[in-house]
Amino acid sequence: MTALSESTAIRGGQARAFVAVLRRDIFVTRSEVLVFLAQVILQPLFLLFVFGKVLGSLGYTQRGYSDLLFPGLLALTSVITGMQTLAFPLVIEFGWTKEIEDRLLAPMATSLVAAEKVLFAMLRSIVATLVMIPIGIVVLGDIPWRWAGVPLLAAATLLGSLLGAALGLVMGTLVTPTRINVVFSLVFTPLLFTGCSQYPWPSLSRLRWFQVVTAANPMTYVSESMRGALVPAVPHIHPWICLLVMVGAISVLLAVGLRGFARRAVD
Amino acid sequence: MGSAVESESLVKRYPKATTNAVDGVSFAVPAGEVFGLLGPNGAGKTTTVGMLTTRVRPTGGRATVGGVDVVTNPVDARRQFAVVPQRSNLDRSLSIRNNLLFHAAYHGVPAHDARRRADELLDQFGLLDRGDTKPDFFSGGQAQRVMIARALMHEPSVMFLDEPSTGLDPAARLFVWDRLRELTNRGVTLLLTTHDMHEAATLADRVGIMDHGRLLALDTPEALLHTLPGSATLELTTTALEPPAARELLAALTDLAPVERAEELPAVPDVSGAAQFRARLYLTGDAPSLVAPVATLLAERRIALRDIGLGSPTLEDVFIHLTGRALR
Numbered sequence: 001m002t003a004l005s006e007s008t009a010i011r012g013g014q015a016r017a018f019v020a021v022l023r024r025d026i027f028v029t030r031s032e033v034l035v036f037l038a039q040v041i042l043q044p045l046f047l048l049f050v051f052g053k054v055l056g057s058l059g060y061t062q063r064g065y066s067d068l069l070f071p072g073l074l075a076l077t078s079v080i081t082g083m084q085t086l087a088f089p090l091v092i093e094f095g096w097t098k099e100i101e102d103r104l105l106a107p108m109a110t111s112l113v114a115a116e117k118v119l120f121a122m123l124r125s126i127v128a129t130l131v132m133i134p135i136g137i138v139v140l141g142d143i144p145w146r147w148a149g150v151p152l153l154a155a156a157t158l159l160g161s162l163l164g165a166a167l168g169l170v171m172g173t174l175v176t177p178t179r180i181n182v183v184f185s186l187v188f189t190p191l192l193f194t195g196c197s198q199y200p201w202p203s204l205s206r207l208r209w210f211q212v213v214t215a216a217n218p219m220t221y222v223s224e225s226m227r228g229a230l231v232p233a234v235p236h237i238h239p240w241i242c243l244l245v246m247v248g249a250i251s252v253l254l255a256v257g258l259r260g261f262a263r264r265a266v267d
Numbered sequence: 268m269g270s271a272v273e274s275e276s277l278v279k280r281y282p283k284a285t286t287n288a289v290d291g292v293s294f295a296v297p298a299g300e301v302f303g304l305l306g307p308n309g310a311g312k313t314t315t316v317g318m319l320t321t322r323v324r325p326t327g328g329r330a331t332v333g334g335v336d337v338v339t340n341p342v343d344a345r346r347q348f349a350v351v352p353q354r355s356n357l358d359r360s361l362s363i364r365n366n367l368l369f370h371a372a373y374h375g376v377p378a379h380d381a382r383r384r385a386d387e388l389l390d391q392f393g394l395l396d397r398g399d400t401k402p403d404f405f406s407g408g409q410a411q412r413v414m415i416a417r418a419l420m421h422e423p424s425v426m427f428l429d430e431p432s433t434g435l436d437p438a439a440r441l442f443v444w445d446r447l448r449e450l451t452n453r454g455v456t457l458l459l460t461t462h463d464m465h466e467a468a469t470l471a472d473r474v475g476i477m478d479h480g481r482l483l484a485l486d487t488p489e490a491l492l493h494t495l496p497g498s499a500t501l502e503l504t505t506t507a508l509e510p511p512a513a514r515e516l517l518a519a520l521t522d523l524a525p526v527e528r529a530e531e532l533p534a535v536p537d538v539s540g541a542a543q544f545r546a547r548l549y550l551t552g553d554a555p556s557l558v559a560p561v562a563t564l565l566a567e568r569r570i571a572l573r574d575i576g577l578g579s580p581t582l583e584d585v586f587i588h589l590t591g592r593a594l595r
Contacts, residue, residue: 013375014342020372027369028360098356102366102417104371105320106347267279267323 017108019118024103025120039136040081040128048132048139051198066235067144070136071226072197072218074261077132078157079195079219082125083171084162086117091180094264104265114261118254119237120166125161136242149229159246160222166247166250169257173264200227202235218249225263269334270295271425271456272302278327279314279480288314290480291328296473298424301447301457303583305464309481312460316427317479319458320350329595333424346374348425349418353433355410357402363413364389364398367420368399374421377380381420388416392446408439426450428459432466444470460524464582476586481591491585499554500547500584502532503561504574507542516568517546523560543573 029036052066093100100258103113136143175183194210194217201224214220225242227234272295279289282293289311296302304312314426319330321341330337331479333347371381389395392412402410411431418426431447432440439469447470461467468488475485484491508516513531520529532545542556550557554577565572 013346016375017373020369020375023372024358024361024369027365051453072415096355097359098352099358099360100352101322101352101356102358102370104322105345105350107342107375149447259351266321267317 005151008169009167014108014112017106017177017244018112019030021103021108021113021116022120025116026123029124036124037131039141040086041122041247043080044077044132045135045139047076047137047198048073052140064141067231068227069198070140070143071230072130073225074132074153074221075160075219075223076195076197078125078129078160078191079125079164079167079222080192081128082121082161083168083191084164085121085124085171086165086168087175087184088180090117090168091175091177094173094231095177100185100265110262110265111258113265114258118162118169118257120163122158122161125164126157129157129161144230146230147231149232151224152229155243156222156225156244156246159243160219160226161248163218163222163246164256166253170260173257173260179194181202191217191219196223200224200234201237218246221245221249269331271298271459272296272330272332274315274319274328274330277325277330278316279311279323280326287326287480289318289325291429292477292480292482293328294475294482294485296456296458296576297423298456299451299454301451301459301470302469303474304458304460304477305462305467305474305586306460306477307462308496311428312475312477314480315477316429316460318460319532320427321345322347332555346421347423348427349421349423350416351411351418351426351428351431353430355402355407355414357405357410357413357417359401359403362399362401366402366413366527367417370417371420375418376484378420378482384420385416388419392416393442395551406439408435408442409433411439411443412446415443419450423455425456425458428457430461430463431459433461433463464586468582474582476582476589478586478590484585488582492580493581495549495580495584497502499550499552500578501532501550501554501557501561502545502547502574502576502578503565505536505544505565506571506573507534508544508570512568512570514546515568516544516565519564519568520546520548520561523548523564525557527551537573537583554578 048069051061052069055061077210086229100113104110109158134141171183171187194214196214197219201211201220204214221237221242223251224237225239227236228242268377274292274294277289277292278287292311292315304315306312317326319332321337321344325338328365330346335344335347337344350380358369361369367385367388368381371384372378376384379488383387389398392415394409394412394416399407402413432443435443447457450500458469471488473485474491476483476491484494516527517531520526527549528549530547532547534543534545537543548557558575561575562572
């Protein structure tokens with residue numbers, strides 16, 4: 001009985017430590033909210049502006065292109081933000097500033113420190129994705145919107161953010177600070193352009209090899225489910241397949257990332 | 268009551284290493300003691316502390332801190348201790364005060380208590396006017412003070428300090444030493460690692476001497492010094508000598524009454540760059556009474572005495588005696 005209540009108290013202590021670490025991250029983000037917004041929004045904003053607005057106005061893209069670009073950019077924002085939020089600081093904290101040590105020495109399981117990182121990256125990523133909606137309205141004047149698609153949109157946002165965070169955890173724990181620049185350019189750019197955010201996947205059947213390449217990028221399934229939610233008339237991969245692949249990719253990435261984190265945290 | 272820190276045959280072998288970084292280290296630190304691990308870089312001190320503080324997984328053996336097993340129950344063990352590393356690991360996104368407050372929050376200290384304690388500690392460590400600055404531009408000494416203050420926020424019973432005064436200027440070093448003494452007065456157990464024998468001798472109640480992952484000796488600084496062949500030393504510097512003359516002189520010196528052992532020290536040229544001969548005599552008796560016989564002995568051989576110094580042996584001598592080489 002005593003042992004039981006003791007172990008409950010210890011779990012309670014771990015929950016408190018977890019909340020405190022999350023509160024720290026939110027506190028820091030709040031104090032630099034403009035930097036946060038600039039960091040996560042500029043890239044999709046410019047993509048949206050140039051591909052959705054400028055090229056359309058000049059007549060280089062067909063009418064309706066911005067409708068299929070917009071859901072793609074929501075997907076891009078959710079995945080990339082989650083990844084960036086987690087990977088960059090983690091590489092630096094582990095490899096250089098050692099700032100993470102105070103949290104690793106908090107009375108909580110090491111995996112909970114990693115879990116907090118993932119949860120926080122998800123939160124930032126969801127906020128960034130939601131912010132893209134008013135930005136889309138301002139830049140494009142009109143965005144594709146279906147209330148019936150909101151549940152799928154919400155699921156895709158959640159899973160896209162988690163996918164990005166899991167990817168960030170893998171990169172953040174496997175990359176050393178000296179190699180961060182190389183690895184990020186090698187991973188980041190291909191990820192950005194093979195994730196079907198700028199084109200729907202089924203239309204790639206005319207470019208078979210590229211279709212195969214894009215099928216290997218888990219971001220593709222986030223983009224496709226966003227399109228399934230907002231522009232179902234555009235041919236897209238079936239949402240159930242998307243959800244299934246996302247869940248699978250997340251599971252694998254999280255397992256690898258958590259292992260990597262544990263290895264970095266405890267020698 | 269059990270020991271504050273207990274290490275039983277701790278072993279750490281890193282993957283791909285051919286030798287153990289820590290090779291069967293056992294010791295116990297009673298509550299309230301200042302325990303120093305002394306040894307050169309790479310001796311295994313930091314790895315030992317890493318295992319005690321749950322950041323390095325032991326390959327073998329077991330250890331407890333505050334009575335809690337650090338391997339089977341790391342989460343609970345972390346409530347017992349705090350760590351002050353050598354290099355700053357302060358949270359650079361937070362002000363000094365928030366570094367303290369968030370550390371307390373991680374450890375479940377109620378916010379009201381934490382604020383009061385943070386104010387007290389900032390005051391005590393002379394940081395009250397810097398509380399709202401970020402640690403980015405802090406000097407090593409200031410960061411060290413903040414890290415000790417931060418460590419105290421959750422009132423640990425054991426504190427681990429890695430090279431607490433390395434790289435600090437003399438004033439900052441004295442300040443840190445004073446604060447550490449205050450802690451021991453409050454009953455906090457301190458375990459410090461250092462390669463500075465002066466620091467070990469000044470602060471530690473007991474010193475463990477480590478080399479190549481093993482604990483070679485463990486005792487109070489005084490007792491360790493008594494293990495040396497001589498309890499006092501006499502160092503002399505003369506003009507340069509040819510090797511045969513130097514050998515003959517050392518032999519003659521060893522024959523003097525209270526001299527137990529005489530050894531040649533590495534030569535240091537004088538200010539004009541001329542070579543010199545230096546020797547250290549380890550004595551079983553009194554050093555001052557030996558000055559006259561030594562002077563006579565040199566005069567008989569027409570060797571000019573340049574300098575003579577009386578000394579008591581240091582922990583560095585103990586280390587040399589145990590390992591056959593200098594500490595650094």
